[in-house]
Amino acid sequence: MSVTKDDVRRIADLARLNLDPGTTDRLAEELNGILAHVKTLGEVELPTESRDAVGEPVPGEGSVFRDPDLHPDGLESGAPARGAPEWREGFFLVPGLPALTGEEGRVSSDDGEASR
Amino acid sequence: MEDPGGGPGNEQTNGGGSGLSRALARARAVDEGPEGLNCFLSLSQALDPGGEEGGGPLAGVPVAVKDNICTLELPTTCGSRFLEGYESPFQATVVRKVREAGGFVVGKTNMDEFGMGSSTENSAYGPTRNPRDPSRVPGGSSGGSAAAVAAGVVPCALGSDTGGSVRQPAAFCGVVGVKPTYGRVSRYGLVAFASSLDQIGTFGATVEDAARLLEVAAGHDPRDATSARRSVPSFVDALDDGVKGKVIGIPREYLTEALDPGVATSFAQARERLREAGAILRDVSLPHTRYAVPTYYILAPAEASSNLARFDGIRYGVRALGSGSTREVYEASRSQGFGAEVVRRIILGTFALSAGYHDEYYERAQKVRSLICRDFRRIWAEGVDLLFTPTSPTPAFPLGERVRDPLAMYLSDIFTVTANLAGIPAVSVPIDPVQGLPCGGQFLAPPWEETRMLAGAAALERSYASDGGLSHG
Numbered sequence A: 001m002s003v004t005k006d007d008v009r010r011i012a013d014l015a016r017l018n019l020d021p022g023t024t025d026r027l028a029e030e031l032n033g034i035l036a037h038v039k040t041l042g043e044v045e046l047p048t049e050s051r052d053a054v055g056e057p058v059p060g061e062g063s064v065f066r067d068p069d070l071h072p073d074g075l076e077s078g079a080p081a082r083g084a085p086e087w088r089e090g091f092f093l094v095p096g097l098p099a100l101t102g103e104e105g106r107v108s109s110d111d112g113e114a115s116r
Numbered sequence B: 001m002e003d004p005g006g007g008p009g010n011e012q013t014n015g016g017g018s019g020l021s022r023a024l025a026r027a028r029a030v031d032e033g034p035e036g037l038n039c040f041l042s043l044s045q046a047l048d049p050g051g052e053e054g055g056g057p058l059a060g061v062p063v064a065v066k067d068n069i070c071t072l073e074l075p076t077t078c079g080s081r082f083l084e085g086y087e088s089p090f091q092a093t094v095v096r097k098v099r100e101a102g103g104f105v106v107g108k109t110n111m112d113e114f115g116m117g118s119s120t121e122n123s124a125y126g127p128t129r130n131p132r133d134p135s136r137v138p139g140g141s142s143g144g145s146a147a148a149v150a151a152g153v154v155p156c157a158l159g160s161d162t163g164g165s166v167r168q169p170a171a172f173c174g175v176v177g178v179k180p181t182y183g184r185v186s187r188y189g190l191v192a193f194a195s196s197l198d199q200i201g202t203f204g205a206t207v208e209d210a211a212r213l214l215e216v217a218a219g220h221d222p223r224d225a226t227s228a229r230r231s232v233p234s235f236v237d238a239l240d241d242g243v244k245g246k247v248i249g250i251p252r253e254y255l256t257e258a259l260d261p262g263v264a265t266s267f268a269q270a271r272e273r274l275r276e277a278g279a280i281l282r283d284v285s286l287p288h289t290r291y292a293v294p295t296y297y298i299l300a301p302a303e304a305s306s307n308l309a310r311f312d313g314i315r316y317g318v319r320a321l322g323s324g325s326t327r328e329v330y331e332a333s334r335s336q337g338f339g340a341e342v343v344r345r346i347i348l349g350t351f352a353l354s355a356g357y358h359d360e361y362y363e364r365a366q367k368v369r370s371l372i373c374r375d376f377r378r379i380w381a382e383g384v385d386l387l388f389t390p391t392s393p394t395p396a397f398p399l400g401e402r403v404r405d406p407l408a409m410y411l412s413d414i415f416t417v418t419a420n421l422a423g424i425p426a427v428s429v430p431i432d433p434v435q436g437l438p439c440g441g442q443f444l445a446p447p448w449e450e451t452r453m454l455a456g457a458a459a460l461e462r463s464y465a466s467d468g469g470l471s472h473g
Helices: A005-014 A021-043 B019-031 B093-100 B143-150 B167-173 B207-217 B237-241 B261-276 B289-310 B326-337 B340-353 B358-381 B406-413 B417-422 B450-466
Strands: B040-043 B062-066 B104-109 B156-161 B176-179 B199-204 B247-251 B280-284 B386-390 B426-434 B437-444
Touching (some): A005 A021, A005 B340, A021 B340, A021 B358, A021 B406, B019 B062, B062 B093, B062 B143, B093 B156, B143 B167, B156 B207, B167 B437, B261 B280, B261 B450, B289 B340, B289 B358, B289 B417, B340 B358, B426 B450
Parallel strands (some): B062 B156
Antiparallel strands (some): B176 B199, B386 B437, B426 B437
16 A cells, blocks of 8 residues: 555644645655555564564563652642743643633733743 | 863863863864854853762763753753753753762753654754764764764763664764663653653763763662663673673674675674684574564654654643644644654654554554564573674765655664664674774673673773774774
8 A cells, every 4th residue: 555645634633733735745755665664564474372472672570650659850849830831820821622612712822921 | 981171172171170161161162163063952051060079980070961861950952943942840860860970961962853863963953963074974863972972072971772872873973882771771851752662871982981871870760660670780890701701693684785895894803803802603693683674663653653742832842823722732833843854753653553554553563573572582592692783784974865865764773773672782882993984883682781791892892992992083
């Protein structure tokens, strides 16, 4: 199979990317080149017990979980305000959600740090 | 550690000042002007070392840090416009450990955006030049760190290695680069690219420099669930162990027609040096090696497409102006913030994970990955102590040569991606230059056997040193 421009547009939509037509054309062509190389994986004879053959990334270590009481540094103190485009009283500001406001919300810019 | 001073730029220090001020003066000198190397994206503003005073294995040592490792004092941009000026609210564990060991951060180094690239040309802040030949790339994605060590700014540096991003630039710049076992070093504070492959690694002017920094960086961290609960042996003390009686496998799949003839000759000479040092060389086969690059270029973009979903213009980074709905903010911010290679990989990864293609691409690549792991396990079970290969099929290529050909760029990683897929440690160490350009040999070892691996690298380094050392460029 080959990847069409429509495929690239659909994938870009899933990935929340706007692509201009020139980029869409170029990516379709590049993706086909890369996938032609990837096709060689089809030659590989997979073991019959292949259900257990998915991923063995950590040599000698089982899955472990972080202590749930161990919080990342600095996230309670308002420190994200330094990096967030808009931040007020401990919250990230987002544009209004249509499901809640009944209309397309707009980015608030009357308060908080200006967009950078 | 080797004194990082000396060479052009040293005059700016007027002979005085601390190791930090000397390193800063040298950093400014090598990066200055349009023909500068562009190693650093930001430099320390500290007037004094800032590290813990007193002893410590890195007392007074200046260290360069790749710009995807979070620091409190300096911005963390990941080489991306998306994070221009971003100041992290927390510090990476490795940076804390460097400071506690007496070292200090000189600056943050240039890189391919989010680690995606093999030449440092994908940085939003312009490419880094190779100090051995400024018309060529330094390799990537940790090109700034490799170049900073090669240019004598620092004796050691931190990088990250997802598919060869420490080892390949180390080879291109004529320095030592270590990718430890997956789980050996905490990734708390490392901006994620492909989480099953990413590992923080170290650069050194010598094997000892890289080993000392690794010894400081390694160890379990409760803040990183993937860091292993294992004690850390002394990597430096093991450097005298040599290779006498060690079985070193030479995998035939790494000696392909893709190998530059000059690199092949240099590699053959390195192999003979190992034999002279007492190693037992054995021809071995890792039959799934040829599938490593296609496997990597499905799995790494798939993981990246998920990891980079967090860059949405809401919580950090740049928010596109003039957008309407939340969804439009996401789309506009991501489209303006990401560079071409990052977009390419997000599209490729999203495709590989999408309904209808997941089984054919992502799941198949995961299964092939397990076969690549088994190849290595079989070799170790057959009594092979280490593997030795070239690090890269070619020396550093000219700036611009592969920018428009993503597949050619991806194939630069052909000898390095296997270690990430299998989670095993690997190190690149300089071997004979090819037409004046640095060249690297790579040792691979079983999981957690960094001591054995670094002893091999040190034995080879000493073999060259006993003949007067290598002269690059």
